[in-house]
Amino acid sequence: MAGRALPAGSAIRDRVVDALFFLLAVGVTALTWVDSAELDVAQGPLVVDLVLGGLSCLGVWLRRRWPVGFAVIAGLVSVYSTSAAGVALIALFTVAAHRSFAVVGAIVAGYVLVPFLTLVVRPDLPSAPWEQIVLGVACVAAVLAWGMLVRTRRQSTRERTRRIESEQELRIAQARQSERNQIAREMHDALAHRLSLLSLHAGALELRPDAVPEDVARAAGVIRDSAYQALEDLREVIGMLRADRAGADDRSDAAPERPQPTLADLPDLITQSQRAGMRVRLDSQVDEPAAAPTAVGRSAYRIVQEGLTNARKHAPDAEVAVSVRGTAGAGLTIEIRNPCPVGAVVATGVPGGGNGLIGLSERAGLAGGRLEHGPTPEGDFRLWAWLPWPR
Known part of the structure; x- marks a missing residue:
C-alpha cells in the first residue's frame, strides 16, 4: 500500500476505520488494565503491562504500511502485556486482510505460542479459566475469518475491475479495427474508381497516338483530374490512419477531413x-x-x-x-x-x-x-x- 495513490473516498474511509480500530484498541487495553487491577498483581509489572499496551495502540496507525511487522511486534508485546491482546487481534486481522494465506499461517503459528510464553515471563498472573481460553480461541478464529473474507472481497473487486478494464480495452481495439476496415473500404472504393479512369484514358492514348489534339487534351484533362482526386483521397486516408495511430487527443490538430x-x-x-x-x-x-x-x-x-x-x-x-x-x-x-x-x-x-x-x-x-x-x-x-x- 505504500506509495500508492488512493481515491479521496477510499483514503477517508481508511482513516475512519483506523480511528475506530485505535479507539477499540484503547478500550480493550483500558478494560484489560481494569481487570488486572482487581487481581492480586504486583504494581510494577502492572504499570509495565499498561505502558506496553498503550504504546502498542499507537501501532494501529501503521498497520496498513507494515502489516506483517506490526503483527510480529504486537505478538511479541502481548507475550508480556495482556493489555495488548486487543492490538494483537487487530494486527492479526490486518495480516489476514492484506497478505497471503502462507503469511497468515506463519503469524497464527507464532500467536499460538503466546499464551505458553506468557506463563513463562509472567508467573505473577493467575492461570486463565477454560471459558476464557475458549473465548480467546473463538475471537482469534472470528478475526481470521473476517480478515480473509475482506481479502477475498478485495481480490474479487480488483479482478472485476481488471476484467472491466480488459473488456473496455477490447471494445476500443475492436472499434479501432472496425474504423480501419471502414477506411480500407473507403480507400478501395475511391481509389479504384479514380485509377480505373486513369488506366482507361492512358490506354486510349497509348492505342491512339494519332488522335486529334482535342481528344488528347480531353483525355489528358481527365487523367490530370483523376490523378489529383486520387492523391487527395490517398492523403485523406493516410491522414485518418495517422490520426487513429496518434490517438483521439491528437485529432484536434489534424487537418479537417473533406466532406x-x-x-x-x-x-x-x-x-x-x-x-x-x-x-x-x-x-x-x-x-x-x-x-x-x-x-x-x-x-x-x-x-x-x-x-x-x-x-x-x-x-x-x-x-x-x-x-x-x-x-x-x-x-x-x-x-x-x-x-x-x-x-x-x-x-x-x-x-x-x-x-x-x-x-x-x-x-x-x-x-x-x-x-x-x-x-x-x-x-x-x-x-x-x-x-x-x-x-
Whole structure:
C-alpha cells in the first residue's frame, strides 16, 4: 500500500476505520488494565503491562504500511502485556486482510505460542479459566475469518475491475479495427474508381497516338483530374490512419477531413464517368436526395462508384444503366446493369480480385441492408442493393 495513490473516498474511509480500530484498541487495553487491577498483581509489572499496551495502540496507525511487522511486534508485546491482546487481534486481522494465506499461517503459528510464553515471563498472573481460553480461541478464529473474507472481497473487486478494464480495452481495439476496415473500404472504393479512369484514358492514348489534339487534351484533362482526386483521397486516408495511430487527443490538430459523398453527389459521379467516355444513364427517382441520411447516401454513392468501376474493367464499351429510387420508410434501392461481354473480355489494364463486391456486401450488411450481384437471364450483369432509410 505504500506509495500508492488512493481515491479521496477510499483514503477517508481508511482513516475512519483506523480511528475506530485505535479507539477499540484503547478500550480493550483500558478494560484489560481494569481487570488486572482487581487481581492480586504486583504494581510494577502492572504499570509495565499498561505502558506496553498503550504504546502498542499507537501501532494501529501503521498497520496498513507494515502489516506483517506490526503483527510480529504486537505478538511479541502481548507475550508480556495482556493489555495488548486487543492490538494483537487487530494486527492479526490486518495480516489476514492484506497478505497471503502462507503469511497468515506463519503469524497464527507464532500467536499460538503466546499464551505458553506468557506463563513463562509472567508467573505473577493467575492461570486463565477454560471459558476464557475458549473465548480467546473463538475471537482469534472470528478475526481470521473476517480478515480473509475482506481479502477475498478485495481480490474479487480488483479482478472485476481488471476484467472491466480488459473488456473496455477490447471494445476500443475492436472499434479501432472496425474504423480501419471502414477506411480500407473507403480507400478501395475511391481509389479504384479514380485509377480505373486513369488506366482507361492512358490506354486510349497509348492505342491512339494519332488522335486529334482535342481528344488528347480531353483525355489528358481527365487523367490530370483523376490523378489529383486520387492523391487527395490517398492523403485523406493516410491522414485518418495517422490520426487513429496518434490517438483521439491528437485529432484536434489534424487537418479537417473533406466532406464525404452523399446521395446528392451521384449526378456528379455519373458526369465524371461520362466525361471519361463511358455510356451511363442515370434514372433517379428520389425526390429529395439531400434528405437521405448521411450514412445511407455515402453507402449508395460507394455502391454506384464500385459498380461503374466494375463495368469499366469488365465491359468497357457497354452501356451502363443506373437506377436509384426510394423514400423515407421504404428504403433506398440501387440497381446497376450492363450487358455481359461476349467472348473474350477486353483487357483494360485495371487489376481486380473481386474484393470490391465483397466490400460492398459488407458495407450493405453493416448498414442493415443487402446486396445481390450476378448475371441475369437477359444477358446482363446486375448489381442490386437495398439500404434502409428510416423515417
